[in-house]
Amino acid sequence: MPPKSDRLITLFGGGGFVGRYVAQALFKTGVRVRIAEREPKRAYFLKPLGGLGQAQFVRADLADPPSLAAALDGAEAAVNLVGILAGNFRKVHVEGARNVAEAAALAGAPALVHISAIGADPESASAYGRSKGEGEAAVRAAFPGATIVRPSIAFGQEDDFVNKFARIARLLPVLPVIRGSWRLQPVHVADLGKAIALAALDPARHAGATYELGGPQIMTMAELNRWIVRAIGRNRPVIEIPDPIGKAIARVGWLPMAPITWDQWLMLQRDNVAARDGFEAFGIRPAPLAAVAESWLASYRRHGRFARPSAY
Numbered sequence: 001m002p003p004k005s006d007r008l009i010t011l012f013g014g015g016g017f018v019g020r021y022v023a024q025a026l027f028k029t030g031v032r033v034r035i036a037e038r039e040p041k042r043a044y045f046l047k048p049l050g051g052l053g054q055a056q057f058v059r060a061d062l063a064d065p066p067s068l069a070a071a072l073d074g075a076e077a078a079v080n081l082v083g084i085l086a087g088n089f090r091k092v093h094v095e096g097a098r099n100v101a102e103a104a105a106l107a108g109a110p111a112l113v114h115i116s117a118i119g120a121d122p123e124s125a126s127a128y129g130r131s132k133g134e135g136e137a138a139v140r141a142a143f144p145g146a147t148i149v150r151p152s153i154a155f156g157q158e159d160d161f162v163n164k165f166a167r168i169a170r171l172l173p174v175l176p177v178i179r180g181s182w183r184l185q186p187v188h189v190a191d192l193g194k195a196i197a198l199a200a201l202d203p204a205r206h207a208g209a210t211y212e213l214g215g216p217q218i219m220t221m222a223e224l225n226r227w228i229v230r231a232i233g234r235n236r237p238v239i240e241i242p243d244p245i246g247k248a249i250a251r252v253g254w255l256p257m258a259p260i261t262w263d264q265w266l267m268l269q270r271d272n273v274a275a276r277d278g279f280e281a282f283g284i285r286p287a288p289l290a291a292v293a294e295s296w297l298a299s300y301r302r303h304g305r306f307a308r309p310s311a312y
Helices: 018-029 040-049 065-072 089-107 127-142 160-172 189-200 221-231 245-252 260-268 276-284 294-302
Strands: 007-010 032-037 053-061 077-080 113-114 147-149 175-178 210-213 238-241
Touching: 007 018, 007 065, 018 032, 018 040, 018 189, 032 040, 032 065, 032 147, 040 053, 040 245, 053 065, 065 089, 077 089, 077 189, 089 127, 113 127, 113 189, 127 147, 127 260, 147 189, 160 175, 160 221, 160 294, 175 221, 189 210, 189 294, 210 276, 221 238, 221 294, 238 245, 245 260
Parallel strands: 007 032, 007 077, 032 053, 077 113, 113 147, 147 210, 175 238
Antiparallel strands: none
8 A cells, every 4th residue: 555645536426336446546546535425325335445544435415515515625636426327417417517516616626527428419319418518518617627538338347237238148048239230449447447546636637638538449239248148158149139129119218128218229329439549648558348357247157257158
């Protein structure tokens, strides 16, 4: 463990999937990390990952500016990791992001890192992509020197993406895939967390920049799922659902068992691929999916980690 530093960085949503990896990357540098959550107890699992007194936990709500100000007291950087995939996108991605940026500016914090997404666009057909684009504009207006990070789909041991398809492949005789031609650039969550931490630690270098972060592989949704079934040794055929049928399924996305919502369908009309390699700015060589994912996907094999991946 490096020597403890007096530097303090506040992570809004630090107990989430990406946030926990940002926190771990910061712990390794010796800085103090304040985890700001609506329910701080949910993030207590991070405490033993840092040194003595290195982790702090406070209650904060993006809709409650006084709680944001308190969470930023004494912090030299803020990172906003809060995001949702369903619900009131505008409240979280636009109004909440604006509140964090305004609070950081009022607190005089030297750095703000805002986590957005590839495809963020105020003109996007999807409410998610539109809210992400509007949120970026709101953050820039309140905190012009903010660093904006747009990741592709993040994967890791706790994700709900690769694991979701692995669970389906374990249970069903075939693996149906909607929008099989959709291209994405899966990024390992540990690499993403490290880049976000570096952006917060070095605002002189990264302030005002926008980085799109994707892994070293561009693959289609069908290719990803074929890799997953091989990795878990399930030998399942991957069936690409024709777009007219996928669109019809998305239209009735309100049904409990529908695998996709209409807004998600709209998001899948644009590839999720980085315009340029943002990792270069951080000196990071991102890990490919196969280099890290098989270690935890082994749990989906018939004989666990003692089984070999299928030759399928």
